[in-house]
Amino acid sequence: MTSASASDRQPLLQVENLSVAYGKSQVVTDVSFTLNRGESLALIGESGSGKSTIARAILRLLPDGGRAAGSIRFEGKDVLAYSPRQFRPLRGTRIGFVPQDPANALNPVRTIGSQAHEAADLVDGLSRDEQRELIFATFERVGLPDPKRVYESYPHQLSGGMLQRVLIGLAVLPSPDLLIADEPTSALDVTIQKRILEVLSELQSALGIGLVLITHDLAIAAERTQKIVVLKGGTVQESGPTELVFTESTSPYTVRLRQDAPALNPDRYGSLRNRDEQSRDGRGGSADQVAVAGVSKSFSVGDRRVAALDDVSFAVRAGTTHALVGESGSGKTTAVRILLGLEEADAGEVRVGDARVDGSSPKQLREIRRHLQLVYQNPFTSLDPTWRVERIVREPLDRYKVGDKRERAEKARAALASVGLGEEFLSRKPSALSGGQRQRVAIARALVLRPDVLVLDEPTSALDVTVQAEIFEVLFQLQAELGLTYLFVSHDLALVRQVADTVSVLQGGRVVESGRVAEVLAHPEQPYTRALMDAIPTPGYGQTAPAATTPAAQVPALV
Structure with a gap:
């Protein structure tokens, strides 16, 4: 042998x-x-x-x-x-290694090419020109368009997907x-x-x-x-x-x-959602709690105008969950900022309940925001690290001068209890909490004013799936008890399929498809929606590399 x-x-x-x-x-x-x-x-x-x-x-x-x-x-x-x-x-x-975060793994003040030569140096006997050719060939192999442009670019000039491909390319270049x-x-x-x-x-x-x-x-x-x-x-x-x-x-x-x-258990919250629907029917709620009509917004980029939103419309019925779905750059964040009154639309109308957001004065916006609260994406950065939980949750009450000091403290404890956290958490700082506990505190803070609408901006994307499931169980429980309306922002259709009643799919600032989740996701009409659905993992047990199910021309570009 x-x-x-x-x-x-x-x-x-x-x-x-x-x-x-x-x-x-x-x-x-x-x-x-x-x-x-x-x-x-x-x-x-x-x-x-x-x-x-x-x-x-x-x-x-x-x-x-x-x-x-x-x-x-x-x-x-x-x-x-x-x-x-x-x-x-x-x-x-x-032995090659592909780290988790390309933003931290690559030197921001050096070109991709200069960092790629470090990987090429591990291959013996290559001249500088031969290294460059090997780098270009490797970039092509991992599907990077225009390897020369990538080679000459700095990390901030490339998208997250391109940077991750760069890391994979650098890891496989020496043929580990x-x-x-x-x-x-x-x-x-x-x-x-x-x-x-x-x-x-x-x-x-x-x-x-x-x-x-x-x-x-x-x-x-x-x-x-x-x-x-x-x-x-x-x-x-x-x-x-x-x-x-x-x-x-x-x-x-x-x-x-x-x-x-989410991808393996689409009916994970089926019983909770059915209970919520029965609660809504019992209350007789059918009016739109949020209404966005014909909203457009563009920004100046250099000497040109770029449309972030183009005639976007959607509505959220009281007591339901509506999802805004799309990749980075689709317009989700701009739509949320306009809804919250943080950006002014170029055209269109935005209403929350009976109040019109667009054109409102600062005083009017302050009153609207009492009934419209936001839960941020990352619980590790959205809470003041120097404050204790009681002060974090109580802050909205302090700002709106709700009741006296004793009443505010009681409301803060009640809000914390509503998300499943006991009084022992009141004296802790965020550093003493897990990711799931931090997000529960963020939800309690958003709920303490008893708003009608919660905007959930990727509220669990930084959390493990088990913690994510716990957070959504809390959210459904609160929705059933308080009749809350949720606007859920996400790029993950597997999760949207689990948690939302209706959905609007955004691509390039336009709504390309909308309707009830069960109908839109089961029978998508647009290639972009089908591409998002095809991206949901399905068990293949690694027998072979799964083939792409969406034509390349229909898959959103990495650039």
């Missing part, structure tokens, strides 16, 4: 009884899994489950104070026993045997997410790369990988072939992840 055939038969990566500790705190315990050449494996679990720590241990990038025990065998050799100097030649050349991708699509629109995952799958298949995909989304794992390791609290809950783990889950945690994934 030749050494080459022996190498091909042994596992590419074999992790055995891996434990990782920071000081006295053990964060990963006895994790084991095996990856062969050309295989794909998902490390899946919520934040804090140990996924990224395992990746950093494999890459020998644990921060100071981190200690790994057990064994990590790469091509049969235990790399944990290597000195940093021995391991360094493997990182980047044999193993590629670790840490949540490579978590910050991207769903259609771009689909195309990035297709690039990874195609490269894995074409180059015979072993792929470790880190994700919190079981639907992505089911679609893209052949093996799954489910983690919670640093321990393995379940592992094995994807189809077996997916269809015959024995761990309650895995079952919960499957139930909470």
Whole structure:
């Protein structure tokens, strides 16, 4: 038997009884899994489950104070026993890494080309011109249009999807045997997410790369990988072939992840929504609580005008949930800012209840906003880190001078209780809260004035699917009890399919399709809506790289 055939038969990566500790705190315990050449494996679990720590241990990038025990065998050799100097030649050349956030992974003051040459330097024997040709060929391989322009650009001149492709290109340029991708699509629109995952799958298949995909989304794992390791609290809950783990889950945690994934359980909130509809019928509410009619808005970009909204109209019936759907740049944020009175429309009319928003004076807007509150996208940046929870939730009452000090404190406690948080949270600061708890505080703050309408701007996109499910259960409960009207802004049609009654699909500032969610998403008429629907992950168990189901001309561009 030749050494080459022996190498091909042994596992590419074999992790055995891996434990990782920071000081006295053990964060990963006895994790084991095996990856062969050309295989794909998902490390899946919520934040804090140990996924990224395992990746950093494999890459020998644990921060100071981190200690790994057990064994990590790469091509049969235990790399944990290597000195940093021995391991360094493997990182980047044999073991590639695609980090989560391209904005932080790339140097903002250097061109893409100058950073790409660092990856090309890992390939021996190439001249500068040969490196440049290899970089261009790699950029083409990962689907970047006009490689020369990308090469000469700075990171801020490229979209998020293009930057993620750059990172994938830099990782595969030296032709590694193993590629670790840490949540490579978590910050991207769903259609771009689909195309990035297709690039990874195609490269894995074409180059015979072993792929470790880190994700919190079981639907992505089911679609893209052949093996799954489910983690919670640093321990393995379940592992094995994807189809077996997916269809015959024995761990309650895995079952919960499957139930909470929007793409896998479209009727997750069916009973809650039916109850809400019965409550609305009982109250007899049928009037429009929000009405946007013929709104247009353009902005100056250099010496030209760019239309952000073009004759946009939609209405939200009292007590219902309406979704604004579209990718980045579709006009969702501009529509919300006009609704909140933060931007003035060029044309059209906006009403909340009986009050007209457009043309209102500051005093009138202040009164409108008492009945119209916003829950921001990122709970990690929307709360003042120096304030305690009681002051955060009470602030709207203070500003509107509602009642006396004792009454405000009581209302703040009641608002916090309504989102499932007890009085023990009142004295905490945001840094002492989890992401889900922070978003509950943000919702309590929006509710404390008892508004009629909540604008939910991607309120769970920064959260794990299990926490996302908890937040929406709270929102449905509040909607049933208080008759709230929700305007839900999202790019994720799997989630919209779960939570919304009606939907407006925005593309390039125009409404291309609208109506009841069940009708629009089940039978989309427009290519753009079909592209968004096609981007919802479907279980494929990683047998082959899923083929694109939407013609390239119909898929929104990455630029």
